[in-house]
Amino acid sequence: MKIELKNITKSFDKKTNTIDNLNLSIEDGEFIALLGPSGCGKTTTMLMIAGIYKPDSGDILFDGQRVNEVEPKDRNVGMVFQSYALYPHMTVLDNIAFPLKQQKVKKEERIQRAKEAAATVHLEQYLHRKPGELSGGQQQRVALARAIVKNPRLLLLDEPMSNLDERLRIEMRSEISRLQKKLGITTILVTHDQQEAMTLADRIAVMKDGQIIQYDTPMALYYQPENLYVARFIGTPPMNFLHGSVNNGILHLHNRKLPLETRLLTKSYNGDVIVGIRPHDIQLGSHGDLQLEGTIQFVETIGHAKLINVLVGDTMIRFFTNPFLDLVPGMNIQFSANSSDLHIFDGKTEKRILKKKDLKAIRKSNAVNQILPHAADSKKSG
């Protein structure tokens, strides 16, 4: 089902808008994520799509039809809540069958379908337990089975994994991904975990203060962040930021000068800028054209790499190195990055001032076609 939100505004206190003129379009069968810190309005947006909240103004369209006034029960959506919201006095089977019971499905068929839904999330052994007798992960599966049992046209997931431990979270992530692909159901995931959004969603809407800052594919968000907020939010470990300035097409950064001319969106741009460099784009030594040096403050051993924290001037820069290098705090080191990997944002508006990088060009430079000669072409250049 195709979902469209048009100029949605919602306010709870009549003074500030929780959701401010929000526009969003979701294609049929697409998996999108609403990503943002708590309080940014992502759950409110989802509850409006579910029909629990009514927007103050604007339209919600399901397959082109306005559903603003349609009650939640008539929208045919399935939802998984952060708290799972299982009915505590009902068994697992009754919980899963509850939506079918509301649709007046006959008892035999109801139980049959509930059992099938339970089987898709591997819950067969627990059908007669009460939610209180299940672990967090199992409760989450019950919530998932209950959401999909009525074959909804839309699946809403509200921070479904935030109460699970790390190992279980990764497990559930692949489970949800598999289920969504199998059912081909339009899905909206609300999360504050950028990694979860990146791994699961086809497209991510990054939200801030009730507005969508950027709505794009995970790859585009990573390589083409529209502004500082997105750049800061996406990527682990987070992007490094340095203060500099641009004058006459030249970037001045820690006494170094780099020509930008052709890459600037507006040629005549002058002013203070914030330069972002991803930890993965920095390497030891002086291979890149932006060379910096600093003192090691702290070394984090990860196993396949070491994460080095270096103080350059008064900013901390983090990047990966070979894990077998003997690097200790206090050492002075030189490192570098390629100017083509820099993300540069206006110091005041925090918007990007460089032209978008061409994802296809990045693909080429990564020699994808040589690694995966056949599969690479058929895949979307995400």
Add this chain to the structure above:
Amino acid sequence: MRSSWKKWRLPVIMLGPFLILVVIFYFIPVILTAILAFTGMDSSMRWEFIELNNFRKLLADPNIGLILKNTVTYVLFTLVINVFFGFILALLTTYFIRWERTSLFFRTIWMLPRITPPVVYALLWIWFFDPSEYGLLNSIRSLFGLPPVSYLTTQPMLIIILANGLIGASFGMIIFSSAIKSIPRDLFYAADVDGAGHLSVIKDIIFPHIRWPFMFVTIWQLLSLLTSYEYILLITDGGPVNATEVLALYSYHKAFQNFEYGYGSAISLIIVIIAFFISLLLWKVFGMGKMIRPTRIE
């Protein structure tokens, strides 16, 4: 010796006043009632033990059959109104009226009779049903040219049940509305999304959650109705001709009108015994033991 005093000093100081109060106002009266029940004490206040004579008298009392029947009718019907009306009020003010200020306003209105002196409340009911044309109902009837009716003599039990039921409903209302409000909001959202209508939400979400408060209110109200008589005393005084006389009121009448303290105490003792066995029975029926057991899950 000294160290044990040190250890118990604080508990004794903290619990002492409370224990003294409990002993004076709860424990001693029960024992006194029990002892008095075996005496023939009257206005001369002499302790004269007469063995089981009071109870023999009670069994032979020509009024006792009617009084027991009245007690059962009064307690059962008032209880039903108390509990179900309380439940409906709680539903209205928490589930159907979502705007907190409005629901608080309605709940406060229902609480008003609780804070009005019983005499005023009883007076209102008397005025409402007064047989003269000044009674509210009869003045309305007279507008349509109908003759006045003496409701208090034709339907005394109904009036007693309504008066007690309406005032008692506020207790259930308060307990139930706070119980309903403590249900996680997500559960209502989930039920909405799952397609549940109001009836199903009430039956499948709200009711299972307030099961224990529901039982508590039922037992509590049952026991207090069994021993309450003040509104009956004020509205009909048990009349006309014992039509609304219940056991608790009968005990009061015997003790404080006829000054048969011993006999009144015997009736009270019977009420205490009935209340005790009803509590025991309901405890078992409702499985209250399960409620106070620690939960199985951390």
